[in-house]
Amino acid sequence: MHEASLAKNLLDQVRNIQREHPLSRVVDVEIELGPLSGVEPMLLSMAFERLVAEEGTGEIELIMREVALQAICEDCQRQCTISDFNFACLHCQSTKLEISQGDCVRLMSVNLTPIELCEGSVQCN
Amino acid sequence: MQLENKRIIVRRDIMADAKADAAVERQRLLERGTLVVNLVSSPGAGKTALLQATARHWHDKHSMAVLVGDLETDRDAQRLSPYVPVAQLTTGGACHLELPLVRRGLMALGDPQVDFLFIENVGNLVCPASHDLGEHLRVVMLSVTDGDDKPGKYPKMFRTSHAVVISKIDLLPYVPFQVGNAVRDALTVQPALTSIQLSSQTGAGIDEWCRFLENARDRLVLKRECTSMV
Numbered sequence: 001m002h003e004a005s006l007a008k009n010l011l012d013q014v015r016n017i018q019r020e021h022p023l024s025r026v027v028d029v030e031i032e033l034g035p036l037s038g039v040e041p042m043l044l045s046m047a048f049e050r051l052v053a054e055e056g057t058g059e060i061e062l063i064m065r066e067v068a069l070q071a072i073c074e075d076c077q078r079q080c081t082i083s084d085f086n087f088a089c090l091h092c093q094s095t096k097l098e099i100s101q102g103d104c105v106r107l108m109s110v111n112l113t114p115i116e117l118c119e120g121s122v123q124c125n
Numbered sequence: 126m127q128l129e130n131k132r133i134i135v136r137r138d139i140m141a142d143a144k145a146d147a148a149v150e151r152q153r154l155l156e157r158g159t160l161v162v163n164l165v166s167s168p169g170a171g172k173t174a175l176l177q178a179t180a181r182h183w184h185d186k187h188s189m190a191v192l193v194g195d196l197e198t199d200r201d202a203q204r205l206s207p208y209v210p211v212a213q214l215t216t217g218g219a220c221h222l223e224l225p226l227v228r229r230g231l232m233a234l235g236d237p238q239v240d241f242l243f244i245e246n247v248g249n250l251v252c253p254a255s256h257d258l259g260e261h262l263r264v265v266m267l268s269v270t271d272g273d274d275k276p277g278k279y280p281k282m283f284r285t286s287h288a289v290v291i292s293k294i295d296l297l298p299y300v301p302f303q304v305g306n307a308v309r310d311a312l313t314v315q316p317a318l319t320s321i322q323l324s325s326q327t328g329a330g331i332d333e334w335c336r337f338l339e340n341a342r343d344r345l346v347l348k349r350e351c352t353s354m355v
Contacts, residue, residue: 002221002252010139017133027130031139038255038281085280085314095316103281104138114128 003039006105007047014060017110024112028061034102035069035085044105069102143257147224150259154242155349160342161242163258165282166266167275168248171292173201174325175266175334176243180208182331187339189241192230194222196247210234221252224259241338250279261345262338268293269300273307280314288319288337295324 014029033039041064052060069082075094082102088095138144154161164172176191183189190210193201202213212230214222227244231237244260246253265286267275270293276283283289289311291304308320321337323330 002219002255005219005221005223006139006255009143013135013137013139013142017135021131021133024131036281036284038251085277085284087284087314087316103284104140107135107137107139109135110133111130112133113130116128 003043004047006039007044007051011051013107014110021112023115025115026060027111027113028063029110030063030108032065032067032106032108034067036103037105039105067102071097071099073097147257147259155345157238158346159239159242161260163244163246163260163263165246165253167250167271170266170268171325172245172266173204176205177208178325178331182335187241188239190234190237190239191243191245192227193245194247210237220247220249221256222246222258223256227258250282254281254285262287262341264288264290266290266292269296269302273302276311276314283311283314291322293324294322295327
């Protein structure tokens with residue numbers, strides 16, 4: 001179950017981004033994954049939820065968007081969708097394809113909300 | 126004043142940092158003349174037997190070292206230690222190796238300057254596919270007792286490999302495995318795959334396997350630059 005390891009990588013990236021924006025709290029995180037991402041979405045979601053809970057600094061919603069496997073053909077330069085893991089260009093049948101989407105877990109965006117300052121103290125949930 | 130939420134656009138592979146670390150390690154080892162081979166398969170496909178046969182074949186011709194990953198025990202390291210320097214990486218239940226563990230194993234061996242460094246991954250065709258260990262070659266092994274339908278079932282592993290080794294071919298008369306079906310299935314997923322058939326027991330194909338590795342090393346060490354397929 002390597003989803004735990006991937007969830008740790010994801011949360012590390014999220015916290016790095018949060019650190020660049022002081023006095024903010026993470027509301028949600030949007031990720032993209034596809035047929036060659038090598039993860040089971042539900043297991044990744046559970047692992048992420050568990051890691052966030054262990055930190056004890058509030059919940060983060062994980063928004064997952066599943067995308068098709070797509071590639072750019074090096075010969076005809078056109079984009080095609082790969083079905084059934086058949087790596088041949090749909091337009092010219094070339095097998096020289098560069099995968100452009102669906103082969104990794106990609107952190108798309110992080111939604112931050114400002115931490116409200118009140119009476120000289122920082123509300124830090 | 127009402128403060129508003131801010132959505133930061135990232136669009137970044139969550140493994141990007143790990144991949145960057147692996148790329149540094151890959152280049153470092155290449156510059157000292159070491160070709161790193163990440164050997165992956167299901168449990169029992171014959172990774173350790175192949176490394177024993179490789180060491181016997183080369184004898185003094187090439188230097189090699191092995192990092193061997195397992196969930197528990199050092200049985201594989203014991204099998205290899207009469208032949209080559211070997212460090213056992215025990216993952217304690219984790220289903221794959223990651224670069225920090227590989228680095229620790231290299232240090233345990235004294236960061237040896239060898240022609241070939243083999244990483245015998247944990248037996249698993251799923252999780253190791255997502256982890257770049259700084260290898261120059263990823264070789265997926267498929268034994269004839271595994272079944273010839275595996276490439277399509279584990280596409281990421283075959284897609285991210287440079288070669289497929291079909292092992293235990295001395296057992297072909299006794300099993301329904303069709304080499305042509307397995308190779309065709311693998312080439313659908315990764316048309317650039319090199320396929321090699323061998324038996325570590327009889328020695329059939331070991332010469333071709335070793336030549337494949339020697340040619341890959343010559344090419345990469347001369348070129349002095351490499352990329353990952355992971």
